[in-house]
Amino acid sequence: MSCIKCSILIDEKSDKFIRCDLCSRFIHVVCLELSDAEVKWFTLRPNSRRRIKFICCECEQNVNQIPKLITLINGWQNKIKNLNERFSELRNCTGDVATTSNTSV
Ligand SMILES: [Zn+2]
Ligand SMILES: [Zn+2]
Known part of the structure; x- marks a missing residue:
């Protein structure tokens, strides 16, 4: 070592x-x-x-960077939230296309 x-x-x-x-x-x-x-x-x-x-x-330097990382993660969480909202909007638009494709057998 x-x-x-x-x-x-x-x-x-x-x-x-x-x-x-x-x-x-x-x-x-x-x-x-x-x-x-x-x-x-x-x-x-x-x-x-x-x-x-x-x-x-x-490690001390890394620890000092944690507050920066937290704000970064918060930013990502907001982006993910926005994406999820858009995704559910899209799902509402397309209806239940995914579920009907299996019943044709
Ligand atoms: Zn040394
Ligand atoms: Zn260390």
Whole structure:
């Protein structure tokens, strides 16, 4: 496994590293420029309730983009709604053509 930031291979035995809780990739503690006290919170055992979730810089950027994504999705939902309305209008115009084709047998 290699560090997200410097892409140098992480030595599990000698290097201090943290795993991102979102993408599960690893990063050197030294690459984070965190204080020892801050690092302690992130490196507590995963099952510890006091452990703080660590999110790497890349995921943080993605998280920041979520509000943009939500407005994008809202726009799509409106478009889909409009399409559905037009579709049901069209269905009303054509009547029950689809159902009568099967009864001719
Ligand atoms: Zn690194
Ligand atoms: Zn990440």
